[in-house]
Amino acid sequence: MPLPRKTAIVLALQTLGFAVLAYAFVRVPARPGVVSRQPLVSQGALAIVPGTVRISAAQLIQGGGDASGLACYACHHQDSPPEVKPGPDNRIELPKEHSDLILSMRNCAECHPPDDPVALNYDANGVVLVPKGHEGLLAMAHGRTFRNNNCYNCHDRGQLDQLHTPDGEKLTFSQATLLCASCHGPTYRDWRAGAHGRTGGYWDRAAGPIKREECTSCHDPHAPAFTGLIPMPGPHLLHPSQGPAAAKPAGNDHGH
C-alpha cells in the first residue's frame, strides 16, 4: 500500500536528517578542552642545555682554549707582580680589563640562561658594580677564618699561574684538584669515589663515559662556599597570576 505523498516526504527528510546526525556524530572531532600553552618555567633555565656548566681556568687550559689572559707576566713584570687590592669586605677590586677573567669562574648560567646573559656595569673607576644579591661573588673568602685569604698560600709568588701545595709540590692550573686535595682530603676521597660533585653521562661504564667535574668547575677557589640559588617555582602553579612579579621564570630573575 503506497504511503501518502506528504508522509513519504517527511519520512525521507527524517531519514536524511538522521543520516546527517549520525555522520556528524562519527566524523566531526570533539572540541579539545582549552589549555594554556604557557610553560611555567623557561626551558633555558634548566641546566641540561649545553654551556651551563662554567669553564674554569683549569678546564680552559686543558681544553686548549685561549688562556692568554691568564699569563699575568705577559704584561706584568716578574719583579713587580700585579698588586691585588682587596677593598672593603675583603672583595678584590678588579680592573675593568680583567673582569672576564674572574667573572668567568662563576657558573652564571646556573641562574642566567645563555639566551639572557649577564650585563656588567662599571663605576667611574672601572670597578665592576656587583649587584646586591651577588656581593659574595668577588670576595676573597676561602674558609670561615680568614687565615687562608693569602694569595701565596696557593699561588706561586713569582708566577701566579703556577700553584703549589703546602708541602711545596708544584702544580699547574690543570692540576688544581690536587691542590684542593692537599687540604680537603676526605672530600677528595669522596670525589674520587663519585660521592661528591656533579655527575652526568653514563653510570654504565660499558655504555659510555661518565661526566665528572673538577673542584673548580663548581667552587670558586677564592670563595668556595656556594652563595645561594634562586629556587625554581614550586608546585600548584595551575593558574599563574598575571602580575609582573608573580610566577616569573626563575631563570630571568636577576635578583637585584
Place this chain on the structure above:
Amino acid sequence: MDTDPPPSDGLSRRSFLRTSAVLSAGVAAVAAGLAPLRRLGQFTSVDEFLQKYYKELTPEEMKVVLARIEDEVQRQYGIRPHVRDYKPANGVEFVYALNLTRCVGCRKCVHACVAENNQSRNPEIQYIRVLKMPNDGTFDMDKGDHDYAPKSVPQPGFFFMPVQCHQCKNPPCVKVCPVKATWQEPDGITVIDYNWCIGCRYCEAACPYFARRFNFTAPSIPSDQLNLNMSYLGNRPRYKGVMEKCHFCTQRTRAGRYPACVEVCPTGSRKFGNILDPDSEVSYILRNKRVLVLKAELGTLPRFFYYFDV
C-alpha cells in the same frame, strides 16, 4: 480522491508524525548522552582496547603496540617519537642516594624531571616534591613545607629533602593493585603499564611517600617540549585516568645513562648507580656514609637513601 484512508491502515499521518518525532527526539537524546564519550579520546582503536597485558605480549606483538603508540603520539602532537620497550639488564639493581648535607632546595631536579618525563604541564604533575624541613632533627614529612619561595636558597634553620618514588623492595603500591598494572622489575624499578591501569588510585593511597600521581584529566604538553626518546613503561604520554610516578628515567637508565635529576643537580647531591657493582658511587656511599631511610619503621625497604657528609 476525497475518501478517507481506510481505518484498518493503522498509520494515520498524525500518529506517524507523533511516532517519528518521539523517535528522532530519542535518537538525539541518546546521541547527546553519548557525546562526552567522544572526548575520552582514549580508546582510539579496537587494537588498543584489545591490547594484551604487558607481560603476555610477545616481542612481535610489542613491536605492533609500540608502532601504534608512536602513531597516537604523532596524531596528537604532530611529531613522531621513538618509543622503545627497555628491558632490565642482568646483574643490575638500581639504588639512589641523596645527600641531605648538600641539597639546597633549588628545585632544578623537579623541572628537569618534568621536561624529561613528559609530565603534564597543565594540570601540573611533578614526580619530585622538595620539602623544606625544620632543622630540629625531625624527618616527619608532615612538618615539611613544599610551597617555599624565598629569594635565595638554602635558608638557615632549614634543610631540604626532595621526596620521590623510593622504588621499595617491599612496595605497598604493588600489593594493592587489583589488576597488577604496577609491578617491580628485576632491576628494582616499580613500573606502571598505563594501558592496563584502571585508575582506582589504591596505589596512591598505599604509598607512604606520596610518590604517585593521578591524571585527573588528559595531560597537556606543548609539542615543542615533548621528549621524543620514550619508553613504554616510562615517559610516553599518559592517558586520562591513569597513575604515574618516578620510574628512575627507564628510558635513560636502562640505556646506561644517569637520570635527568642526577645530571641537573648543581650541588651534586644526587647519586645513582648499580648497587651490585662494588665500585659504583652508591656502593661507596652505603659503605662509608651515614645513611637514612625515610619511614624505615614501615618495612618498605626503599632503594632510595638519604645520606650525610658529616
